[in-house]
Amino acid sequence: MADLLANLSLGFGIALSPYTLLLAIIGCFIGTIVGALPGLGPANGVAIMIPITFSMGLDATGALILLTAIYYGAMYGGRISSILLNIPGDEPAMMTTLDGYPMAKAGRAGDALVISGFASFVGAFLATLGLAVLAPALSRIAYEFGPAEYFALYLLAFCTLGGIASNNQAKAALASCLGIGIAMIGLDPNSGLPRMTGGNLHLYDGIDFLVAIVGLFAVSEVFFFIESKGKSGAAGIKLRGRVTVPWAEIWTTRWTMIRCSVVGFIAGVLPGAGASLGSFMTYMMEKSIAGEKGKFGTGVAKGIAAPEVGNNAAAGGALVPMLTLGVPGSGTTAVLLAVLVTLNITPGPTLFVERPDVVWSLIASLLIANFVLLAMNVPMVKVFVKVLEVPPAILMPGVTMVSFVGIYSLTGSYFDLLLVVLFGVLGYVLRKLDIPTVPVILGILLGSKMEKQLRDAMVLSDGDWTYLFSSTISSVLIVAAIVGFILPIFLRGRIRKPQRISD
Template structure:
């Protein structure tokens, strides 16, 4: 009953006129971003962060808008997958398998409508799981001490590669760079300058918002320019009238429910994420249906399963971020930076100290899913037409938002130079297939990780064995070790199976 009461308070926050309008705006912009191949939710949220600061939004409103952008981008990724056979982002790859064949059969409108419904169901199931699991996990995390939190941070870094096959060596290199950047500035414990080179602007450290916009948004712009040099606008996709039968809706309901549950579990697991949720949901559904289905040839269940899975994982990834301060995906790492920039510390205490923000965001997720369903079915033609807009019109808008927003945060030309430098670094790293999320995670978790390590060392006179003294910390260290080793074994196998399924 207490949880339901807090949720009702969250709806009071989310349904205020200002928050509702920003949630609606976030859903619309998020869907547009998701529909553009290659951008994805992490880049979309990173691009919108400066806008939130430019508008001077309070923390709860900014988070509601960005969470709505996140949810909308997860919805929008299916549009280019179905119509162009080009995934909007990596999790939407599995949607291509049956979405594009269905569109070629003249059922593009039906495929888009069914995928929107499956996304709604998957996200709704996962949000309900978030409502009931997050408070339980937050209460459990209250028993953590400094040693347990240090082990938890190690676990976060150990599982960065997840099961998606990222190179663990490159992930470790990127995490090390992020931790090194986190040490720049004046050490609050000793007052010593670290890597400031007597530059006044570096005394307070490097603003992670500047780093995020540079690494994600600016590097994406550079890659976008490189990929579209000399390209011609895409031809407008023709949409047939929507003819959605009741039987088709009933057919995908159990598929969507299963996908939502599997996606939620994948989202909660650190390092797994929406790609795993999408893949597992599709393969499980294919096995359940068996010879009765025609997967790969335009089966509606082949659209519903991955869409429910990846949207369920998107909501599930918020669980470790809100309760433990550990992001479960690239996008939640960006949202975590937004929280920290508002001097809000994610973790178990957030559910008591900032309950209005937590439950306002959760309520906004439920509200956003309804808004997205209402937007994505009648307005899908608008999102489809976006695919034919030449990049030369989109790039200046994105660039303007990034630069004006970052300048509005600190009104410092130095930060603009840093943003460009991070953008170039992000571009080089992405070309070298070095992941960017570990850099952000190192910058965000580095200070807290150092503080907890120092706390343990000071209390126990430098005895390192106290880092694994309790059974809870030992368990976290074991999970971290498994998370470091298993991806090197499971990742390549999973990637091969995903390619074979796609073929």
């Protein structure tokens, strides 16, 4: 406990410096906008901003704080279009449409935005505290990890990501293979000889994951907008009059918020589960607790609070495995992991010992960011509602140009821009075929590390494959990976992922 306070004071020392504070505020602002815009989720938002952040020459702490603030902001902002347009601003905000839109239709758009804003705050704040407590503890366990354990852990991440977060195991696994296969391109780390480059000199350094991320997430989105001709298809609800805070109604959701914070946080910590699962689980849980009388789905406060608490708590939880083990719990944390790797910071247990300044200033900044976001999303919510009026015909070309310039200013290479377009097309086709793109990113990020850990393990054991099962930790992880991949096949018939409700 004393440790925690000492660490937090170290963190706040850095986080409260005017420059860092400014970065956090800018991040919150951009993030909320990104989240609010339909079609631009947290992963897109962070992906587009990464190259720009690097070209600005921010230091590790600054870049990480800016981007994580965007991540948190996007999680808050996602609810705005869910409530007003019945279109989730990002995937985790999908469950918020179920009660948020009916409440807005009943003329209580302002109340819905305020309740969900408070819910986001409670979920994100408690999860950040959870992160501060759990991450150091988990990092001590991570010290036990050798190559065999890390290999098993990566396997677990790929399996659960494919298992829980997708509709079809084969497609999810294929996406992972695609990513890992791309990661192999370039120089073999052990021998220094080129592999899979087809003799193309541009490929000797491998394919930068930033290029893949921007292509798969941002450019493919532009193609979807062109296909739909920018039609949103839903009648938006206008926010009229003063926004007031319905205190009494928020008070009735207090237990819902606390329960959902815990469940959402746990969902976030599990590798591969992420915020979408967090909001799904919390909504379903509260719906069954409230029963028929709860009137979930008709625009009740608890139905708005539950998924928002859930997805924001999961967003904080997903940072735990990312920081302590280097294994992201969701798509956006995969992108944040890419940031860490590019900044030459190795996530994992040593991070907490070697760079406590980075970790603790990040946690302190996130605690501050939550208050900033609460201010932006409750009293100032009208500013962000205006953002929804930007027509896609201006927005999407803007997003494309920002992505291209970001990559270009980072690498200065036309070849990388071509790859961005190629990944954009690939992303479009994959998403059309319902093949998830997050495992591709994860594969590109972790593929070489996974291979390296496997090869190191085999060097240690002199080629004996049973070494992978030699420790309890690695055996448990491998078994969990297999169960996590296979079990959802049987559960899928019983628990259906809720599809979007139509008007």
